[in-house]
Structures are given as structure tokens and as C-alpha cells.
Amino acid sequence: NAGVTQTPKFQVLKTGQSMTLQCAQDMNHNSMYWYRQDPGMGLRLIYYSASEGTTDKGEVPNGYNVSRLNKREFSLRLESAAPSQTSVYFCASSEVGTPYEQYFGPGTRLTVT
Amino acid sequence: QKEVEQNSGPLSVPEGAIASLNCTYSDRVSQSFFWYRQYSGKSPELIMSIYSNGDKEDGRFTAQLNKASQYVSLLIRDSQPSDSATYLCAVNSRTGRRALTFGSGTRLQVQP
Numbered sequence: 001n002a003g004v005t006q007t008p009k010f011q012v013l014k015t016g017q018s019m020t021l022q023c024a025q026d027m028n029h030n031s032m033y034w035y036r037q038d039p040g041m042g043l044r045l046i047y048y049s050a051s052e053g054t055t056d057k058g059e060v061p062n063g064y065n066v067s068r069l070n071k072r073e074f075s076l077r078l079e080s081a082a083p084s085q086t087s088v089y090f091c092a093s094s095e096v097g098t099p100y101e102q103y104f105g106p107g108t109r110l111t112v113t
Numbered sequence: 114q115k116e117v118e119q120n121s122g123p124l125s126v127p128e129g130a131i132a133s134l135n136c137t138y139s140d141r142v143s144q145s146f147f148w149y150r151q152y153s154g155k156s157p158e159l160i161m162s163i164y165s166n167g168d169k170e171d172g173r174f175t176a177q178l179n180k181a182s183q184y185v186s187l188l189i190r191d192s193q194p195s196d197s198a199t200y201l202c203a204v205n206s207r208t209g210r211r212a213l214t215f216g217s218g219t220r221l222q223v224q225p
Binding site: 035041042043058090100101102103104105106107 | 117147155158159201205217218
């Protein structure tokens with residue numbers, strides 16, 4: 001049981017490049033989330049998916065898009081990366097029966113130069 | 114005013130002491146409260162959840178909730194150097210749908 005997995009672990013992009021961060025969970029959770037974490041800012045919600053087929057914006061959605069591919073997978077896309085998107089990105093998932101208890105993946109450390 | 118506030122620390126305690134970590138929140142309708150532990154360079158790990166007023170104990174950890182004062186705390190008894198980490202307080206957010214709002218965390222250092 002791997003829990004929540006994310007790929008890649010590290011990535012360096014040039015300004016204007018695009019990339020997709022992948023997330024998968026094997027806990028049969030309905031809800032999935034993408035956060036970014038910056039020094040002194042805590043975790044901020046980018047997008048979330050309450051269930052398969054639905055996605056909603058969080059606190060900081062600008063510059064990102066998401067796809068809930070199926071119940072297991074939730075991807076985050078940067079269409080045109082900017083230095084302000086340098087951050088650590090975490091994916092999380094939660095189950096319906098345990099309100100709001102979220103479990104996190106290992107993270108992707110992204111640098112945009 | 115931030116929705117979830119924590120003292121950034123560092124909070125330094127000697128090994129074997131009780132570490133007390135505090136968190137205040139602004140949304141009176143919040144119902145679910147969590148403590149996550151995050152080691153440097155790692156992802157947040159859920160260590161405690163609390164949903165009703167009072168204390169909840171799990172091993173060396175005790176979470177305390179006071180909804181009237183909009184205050185939640187985490188006590189770590191018999192602190193160990195391995196407890197040295199950043200502790201994040203999280204509260205269910207106004208957007209609902211199981212989204213959480215996180216504080217910026219308190220860094221705890223346990224001195225051997």
C-alpha cells in the first residue's frame with residue numbers, strides 16, 4: 001500500500017515552459033487536493049477534487065490547471081511556468097467517512113528559473 | 114487577520130519536558146481541527162484530529178480544543194529529540210468540501 005505517490009520528486013523549468021505534476025493514491029479515497037508550500041506561508045490550496053469528475057479552485061489557482069483522470073489520479077499542470085511558481089507541491093487525498101483528514105504525498109520540489 | 118495563526122517559533126524544550134503548541138482560528142463555524150507534523154524536507158504527517166471541545170489523548174500527544182475561545186493546542190509529553198519538527202495546525206475552511214486551511218507552523222526543537 002503506497003498511499004499517495006507523486007512524480008517527479010524534483011524539477012527545474014525555465015520561464016515559459018510547461019509541465020504536469022502527477023499524483024496517484026491507492027487508498028480508494030474520493031477527494032484529492034493540490035497544495036503549494038512556500039517558506040513562512042504554510043500550505044495553500046491550489047485546486048481540489050471532491051469526487052471523480054469534479055474539480056474546484058482553491059485559494060491560489062492562477063497559473064494552474066488540473067485534471068481528475070479517474071478516482072486514483074489527479075494531475076496539476078503549469079501551462080507557462082513563472083519564477084513565482086517556484087515552490088514545493090503536495091498532493092493529498094481524503095475519504096468521505098473521516099471528515100477532512102487528509103493524507104499527503106512526498107511532494108515535488110519545483111524550481112523555475 | 115490570518116484564518117489560522119501559529120507562533121513560528123522556534124520553541125525550544127529540553128528532552129523529557131512537555132512541549133505546548135498553540136493555534137488560534139478565525140472562523141467560528143469550523144468543526145474539524147488537525148495537527149500535522151512535518152520534518153524538514155518531508156511531507157506533512159497527520160498526528161491528531163479533534164472535533165469536540167475538551168481533550169483528546171493519543172500516546173504522548175494530547176490535543177485540546179476550546180471552540181468558545183477559538184483555540185486549539187497540542188501537548189507533547191516526555192518530548193524526545195525525534196519530536197523536533199514543524200507542527201502545522203489545520204482547520205476545515207470556509208470552502209467546505211473537506212478543504213483545510215493551514216497555519217504556517219511552529220518549529221519545535223527538543224534539546225538532548
